[in-house]
Amino acid sequence: MKRRDVIKSLTALPLVGGFVGSLIPDVATAAPAAPKRDLFKELGVTPTINAGVTMTFLSGSLMMPEVLEAINSTSHDFANMYELQDKIGAKIAEMLHVESAMVTSGAACAMLLGTAACITGTDAEKIKMLPNLPGPRPEVIMQKTHRYLFDQAVSTTGAKIVEVEGADGMQKAINPNTVMALFFNAADKSSISHEDFVRIAKAKNIPTFLDAAADVPPVENLFKFQKIGFDLVTFSGGKMIRGPQSAGLLFGRKDLIAAARLNHSPHEAPIGRPMKVNKEEMFGMYAALKSYLERDHKKEWEDWLQRAKRIGTQLETVPTVKTETHIDPGPANAFPSLDVVWDFSKVKIKPQEVLAALKNGTPSIVANGNDKKLNIGVVLLRPDQVDVVAKRVKEVLQQAV
Incomplete structure (x- = not known):
């Protein structure tokens, strides 16, 4: 999906809702420690889970720990x-x-x-x-x-x-x-x-x-x-x-x-x-x-594939839901994501309505899709957000059965 198409699909959706997260073990990347001061809450800004692609209006991507260390360690001189x-x-x-x-x-x-x-x-x-x-x-x-x-x-x-x-x-x-x-x-x-x-x-x-x-x-x-x-x-x-x-x-x-x-x-x-x-x-x-x-790019790619499989396994417990790992051919955003389809006569909700429910829910989740399918990005999720996204998408679909 092109960047301009993603922007068009999301600008019509209001930005409301809060954020909750549950930790799952991950040896490679730990979830961030709870901050002493919650500036999101203080300013009334909604934290968003990015189950899409790297978009400027969604603040790009999350910086690596090495980057944050570099920023903090050089800010004093x-x-x-x-x-x-x-x-x-x-x-x-x-x-x-x-x-x-x-x-x-x-x-x-x-x-x-x-x-x-x-x-x-x-x-x-x-x-x-x-x-x-x-x-x-x-x-x-x-x-x-x-x-x-x-x-x-x-x-x-x-x-x-x-x-x-x-x-x-x-x-x-x-x-x-x-x-x-x-x-x-x-x-x-x-x-x-x-x-x-x-x-x-x-x-x-x-x-x-x-x-x-x-x-x-x-x-x-x-x-x-x-x-x-x-x-x-x-x-x-x-x-x-x-x-x-x-x-x-x-x-x-x-x-x-x-x-x-x-x-x-x-x-x-x-x-x-x-x-x-x-x-x-x-x-x-x-x-x-x-x-x-x-970075070990082969290992990172395999981790992305496992994330897609993990989410897909949970979603396919909903009647008629089928999932497939999609590899974007690129050159932009050339990485795995998860395509989700279902029988609209059995699960009575359209992909665009799922996107709106995710965006307006708690936590607020941004994903992609069109009239025929939902697309869930996995590469920008924190490890603790993988099951959070799977659970929330599953809830939205189950409610429409």
Whole structure:
């Protein structure tokens, strides 16, 4: 299910209800200790169980313990932000086997900074004037089928997006005003392949940018696209890498990353100044990436499959309910979830009504679905929430029998 479809399906549902949880043993990850101060309750904010995918409006994902430790352990001292970005960028580049890297304020910020870098280079006057450069507007080429909500970050720089169709259309569109070519990794690939896209742009000396924000797992994607030849690549930090939601990664060519940094905070007047990243987020993003690369991904995948099986076994005790583990083909959200179907004449409730009941119940649970089936995400659940979700979905279905 696409991110925009999830948003549309959920915005109509009111956000009410509370949260309760029951612990189940899990040797890999313990449930968080009860906080001394309940800020959710104090502010009247509803804690939500995310049985869906990594969505920004649902605060992304839950940070790993290593990330929280990195944030807390670095919050007591000041740091020179230029030095910090230097040191963390160098470590991230080393981990990803690229020339250079930086931490950004999410993938959308990385898109803006990457575009700005391609427009301005290291020219201080251009950086100062962006997005109001004199003369013709800089142009960014995109396949027509790759246009999407988040390409507004590109036009924020003052650049004009030029839509093309196929390799031939791309070749014809490149002109002296072309500064970059943007490839949306989760888009339909039928118009052009990654390799042809890069080949055409390189022949014309045009930098290429790949937006792969939500495209891990698999972990190999963090290395795949720079090997193909993309000059700039971005991934979200707060999705399945499980870093701070407001952090992201931009990496690639050394000269372009240097220019992107000049367009960003802590420099005092560039277009990226409003998108600053604090030191705790930088340390947290470094810790998150390190943790992600060192993780046992096969074991994690097996755990996800077992979660789906565990929930499915409980739901299939309801008459006519059938479940099946679904593996999204990706490239975004390429991980297991659980499809749930039933005979509407026997269990008299539709999937959209189940979603509303889950969202408005206690605990408040967000899942996905359509007119034919319910889809329960398992990868973002805390271990103690697996049985909570199974029990609540089962209750909603049983009540309709």
